[in-house]
């Protein structure tokens with residue numbers, strides 16, 4: 001498959017079929033994703049692959065915690081966002097509204113949906129050892145990029161789920177992660193539901209001129 005087409009066509013999946021992904025396929029996907037570059041080839045990523053009943057148990061726990069603590073999807077920023085970022089967030093919500101099931105508020109769709117990994121049969125929790133500085137979070141970002149592209153190539157849908165990092169300590173306890181591991185991000189993965197309206201949404205990108213400066 002043409003990699004440029006994969007990059008251009010991929011989009012996050014928020015509606016999955018109730019169909020497990022075979023262990024062999026997940027192994028292939030993870031092998032491809034971990035071809036990602038990393039600083040000094042340290043490969044600081046660690047994955048916990050949570051499927052089936054365990055995934056549902058994790059989601060029940062996350063939904064409960066999310067309701068108790070009133071956590072919501074949003075930019076994890078230390079200061080109020082400049083207007084241009086607010087506009088991009090609004091652009092995403094506007095593009096998604098037609099795909100959100102009727103009667104569901106978008107916050108509910110995103111918050112509960114994220115905790116439920118949008119019904120994906122598998123959630124991959126990606127962790128890093130505490131010894132690493134924030135530079136190595138870039139390694140994790142790249143591995144997630146490879147992961148979502150490889151998933152698309154293998155006919156799978158995926159969605160990175162950052163919301164769950166609000167419950168990092170709880171997840172560590174529930175999944176019996178050793179001390180000193182930090183939950184960086186999760187990715188939902190499974191077969192795309194072709195009938196889910198939300199999966200038709202294609203998110204916009206700002207013009208290059210808004211994000212690129214050329215110095216010559």
Ligand SMILES: Cc1cc2nc3c(=O)[nH]c(=O)nc-3n(C[C@H](O)[C@H](O)[C@H](O)COP(=O)(O)O)c2cc1C
Nearest residue numbers: 010011012073092110114159160161162163164203
């Ligand atoms: C670090 C990161 C965290 C994300 N967290 C969430 C999340 O918690 N819930 C969700 O529905 N989507 C999440 N997403 C998906 C983004 O909303 C999505 O990538 C973005 O809107 C662009 O859309 P696209 O992936 O379809 O191109 C996350 C993506 C990234 C890269």
